[in-house]
Amino acid sequence: MSPSADAAAPASTSGPTLAPLIAAQLNYLLSHSKLPFQVWFPSIPPLPRLTLPLPSHGVRLQVEQIWSGCRNDRYADRFTLAIPFCLDYVHWDFLYNALYPKVAPDVVFGPDDEGFQPLVDYAEAGNGDKSCLSHWNCRDPGGLLALVEELRDLYIEYQKKRVGEVDDARLAFELSTVLSKEGIEVCMVPPTDKPDEVKFAVPLLDLDYAKLVQGCPWRSPQKIHLQVIFPISRRVNTIPSAPRLKLMSTPDLKSLFSVEDVKLPPWLNGMCLAEYLPSLEENLKVQIVEASASIGSRRRFIEALGLSFGRPLEADPIFCRRATVLCISGVFTFLVHFAIPLQFPKQQPVLVLQSSQHCNVKGIPIMSPPINDYPWSPRWDPAEMVERIYDFLTDECQNFKKFCSDAITQQK
Amino acid sequence: MAVGDSAIPAVAKVSISGAALAALLHRCAAAVGDCDGLLFGRASRLPAPPPPLSDYDDAAAVPPPPALSISVSGHCSLSHPSSLSDALGRFQPPSAPPASATVGFFSSRRRTALRPSMREIAVARSVSKSLAPHHPLLFLLVSPSFNPNHSTHSYDYRAFLLSGPRLVPASLTVVNVGPCFRDQYHTFTAESPLPWLPSPQPSTPAASGHTRTTIGEQKAVDAMVDGFGLERLQGVIGSAAGQAGEMDGMYAGMLKRLEKLAREVEKSNLRVLEQVVFPASAVHTSQCCSCLFCLLDISLELASDVILHG
Structure with a gap:
């Protein structure tokens, strides 16, 4: 959440520069994060020695706002990160102290995440030493990345636990069969104690696209997710209605394969996700292999252009x-x-x-x-x-x- | 009882005196960065209101919990962020705080959302575990901010009470001087070092048990009255106000104590005088050193020494 909602005088992104040690950590986070979704991010104020990769090269986190918490406003030391979660974003404020760089950062989570208390859980389990905060080193540029990944993993587990507490028989069954799938994320919509719907983000097909496409330029792994939204039925003994299904992919993948063109298999009455997924994955795999094969026919077309028109001035050599x-x-x-x-x-x-x-x-x-x-x-x-x-x-x-x-x- | 387990009473009144709040806000504004610290004050359970008269027994079976009043009277803080805890939010005070007077803690962070952060929730749980106060722990979150040319400063603050695993927002009353705040004075109870003396019940044999006192209690009484036994004091308090003789005895004891103190002061004064005057008058052993003329002579001599050597 931005500070403007609760506090006066929101800082704009054109404010003071980020303190050097913090800038180093943020830069490292933006260039090394492997979070599975990719977004555009707005311009960041000139940061000392901070070179940001081009948006097309895969920045997966969004820096929404940078502002200062110092009295003299000299250095910026706090920022809001939009962190990808369940095909959406959660907005967390990271609070550093520019004048006390040794102090580890603190995090203010979203207004709906009161129950997410990772440090309390560490204290209760007595395993706080596992956290990167226990041996925080302000000079380590990877500190913020480690913290974001650690908190995101804990947040995924927290949301799974919350969804598990929802009183719905169909949902409980789906969770017991699908939740073990690697990389799955779930959340409640709206994120209150009595949700209307539960959203699943199921990663599909762990394909290596670099092998399918010759000279593939993607640095980060590309993913296709199936978004499944289960409505929560309030009445007992009613047949649960079919979930809403939608395929989503990382933006780079659109130059090879468009998920919007895929016709999803129908959801039959009484079906469950574990039944539905294998046929969908099979279907999708065939289509992706076809898509990669169609690169060849496009390439042959471009090559044929030279016969009548002469050598092309420009051509896309990878996806043609x-x-x-x-x-x-x-x-x-x-x-x-x-x-x-x-x-x-x-x-x-x-x-x-x-x-x-x-x-x-x-x-x-x-x-x-x-x-x-x-x-x-x-x-x-x-x-x-x-x-x-x-x-x-x-x-x-x-x-x-x-x-x-x-x-x-x-x-x- | 740990605070985490105690539910917030139906009416939890949190108040802070205007002066204490001003001092706290000044501390937050003066810090170059963020800061945090402990809040001191007192928490008391207000007596339950008289039960409503009802014909039904079950209504009386569940009495409402007595209202809780937490009033903040001061704070202490280092001008440093995260001074109360480590990076994981484990309470590590710079020095052991008095557990009885600590009602909670505060945190100031500039231009941030007025929601408890990850570490503050952990600190709240950790403080309540280590200090174990008999009331829900108070957390005061302050967020100072200012406009770009620093002409307007704003101080947003919000109070929270730790209830189970969560910090629940609570309303904070600022107490000032004036007739509107008379209730505040009525809730005042004095604190005294005199030991707690239940009134004796001579009719029961167990009363002798009450008169058995500890050495600590007797010492506390001796610090004010010499030679006045605890039993007698208990008798004074327990009986009706008519025991003038006993009171006279107590006052006589107090006077005796005062006289003893006066003597001690006199003696020590004399000792100080000896240390200051006698070394200087050592050269005038043949003269009487206490008469005014001799003393005048000594001081003149000292003055001439100073002039010569100076």
Whole structure:
């Protein structure tokens, strides 16, 4: 929760710089965390010697806010982290003390997590020495990462325990059969003592995508999760209704395989999750293998482009989703951008023409609307596909030239 | 009884005097970073209100718990964050606090949410375990903040009482001087070093057991009255106010004690005088050293010494 809700004068992210020792720990956390979800994060104020990886390279945690707790406001020493949990985020405030760097940080959990008391549990079990806080070293850059991972693991266990206390026979059965699955996370919606629903985040298919895709650029492991939301029935002796199911994947995976296109198998009456998962995983595996095979057909299409259009100016060499070629018709020069869909060759590439000679008022080259209504058959071989597109463009370029000239005339 | 086990009474009144709160807020504002410390005061169970007259027996079977009043009168703190505990929230006070006067602890952290943090909950549990007060432990969370140009300072605070595993928010009354706060004075009970003396019951043979006193109690009485036995004092308290003779005896004892003290003071004064005056007058052994002229002579001589050597 942000301090603005309870305290006056919230600090903006453009405030004081983070104290060096704390910045080192936060930087290490952002670059080394292996948490299973990936998000965009807002710009962080200039931090001393803090180089943040590009968002496309996988920052999995979100730094929401950085502010200072010092009287003179010189150094920032507290921040809110959005930590991925159960396909959503929990927001925890981490409170350091810039002027007393040796003091270990403290954490304020969300308003609904009153019952989550990890240090009390340590004290009761007498195993506090296991915690990274017991041997806290402020000069160790990995301290914060260890703390976040430790607290997140404890939080997952805490939520499992809470869900286990919900009085619902179907849920109790599901938990007893599925909870042992590695990496599963559960939580209650809303997170009160009497929830309406219980959400499961079940990781599916532990596939090594680097083997499926040649030259795979992903540094972090990619995951597909099945989100299952079980409604809690308040009445006894009613047939439990089917849960709401949704597939979710890490964003990088979208360039290879889109989970939105997967048709989920139907949930039959009286079914349980342990029954449902194997068939879904089997189905999904076949589709992912097909998706990786379709890279090959896209690659062959791009290679065939060279025969008619000449060597492409640009092409996506790994997933083969994009290519750009240069065309000349008389004195009219233009680019053709090919956006090749995942369902290629069932779906035809989308073409966008871009003039090299006409610019709009802002100096941006004039582009055509996306074109995908040209003749197409998935049964043609790549060379014929390219040839047909070439023939189509021979006529179409005249229309595009006129479109560009009209646009220029309208500007005048 | 550990606090964690005691439920918060239905009416738990937490109060702090205006001056104590001002001092606490000043401490929080003056600290360069965060700080924490112990809260002192007293907790008392207010007498239960008279039971309502009812025709039904079962209503009287469950009497409401007596209301609890916790009043904070002061604090102590090091200007340092996490001074009460280690990183895991285990209570480690800098010096052993008086368990009877400690009603709780406070924590100040700038510009943070007014919710107990991970460590504060652990400290609350640990403090209540080690001090074992007879009331729910009080936790006061202060969050000072200011606007960018420091022209406005705000102090948000919230009180919590430890109830079972959780810290439950409680309302905090600030007590000031004035007729509105007269209740506060009525709840005042004096503390005295005189031992507790139950009134004797001469009719029962067990009464002799009460008169058997410990050496500590007798010493406490001797510190005020010499030679006045505990039995006699008990007799005074227990009987009606008419025992003037006994009272006279007690006052005579007090006077005797005062006289003894006066003598001691006189003697010690003389000893001090001897130490100051006699070494200086050693050279004038032939003269009488107590008469005024001689003393004047000595002081003149000392003054001339100072002038010569200076």
